[in-house]
Amino acid sequence: MNYELTIALKPDLAAEKSKKIFAEVAEAVGKAGGKTEKVESLGVKNLAYPIKGLPQASFGRFQLEIEPANVNALRRGLEKEEDFLRVFVVEVKGGGKSNKF
Structure with missing residues (x-):
């Protein structure tokens, strides 16, 4: 299924640190x-x-394809990270891809 993951990070993170976090999210x-x-x-x-x-907050948005059974485990794992303020996961309905992305 298709999901949109939005993360809110601490606003004072260096650009390099934010890029590293984005790569870590994709890896997760x-x-x-x-x-x-x-x-x-x-x-x-x-x-x-x-x-x-x-x-x-500094925001990042990810468009994902992931099984519904794995979404909560992914979200819980990300919420444990120190630099994350919030993690939002929303299912994208109606054909898959979000139009706003």
């Missing part, structure tokens, strides 16, 4: 039996409310 998807179709950095955005005391 592969280990969970999935495939990363597309990766997009959305940059630093202001938050509607602070998360862990931070008013901003």
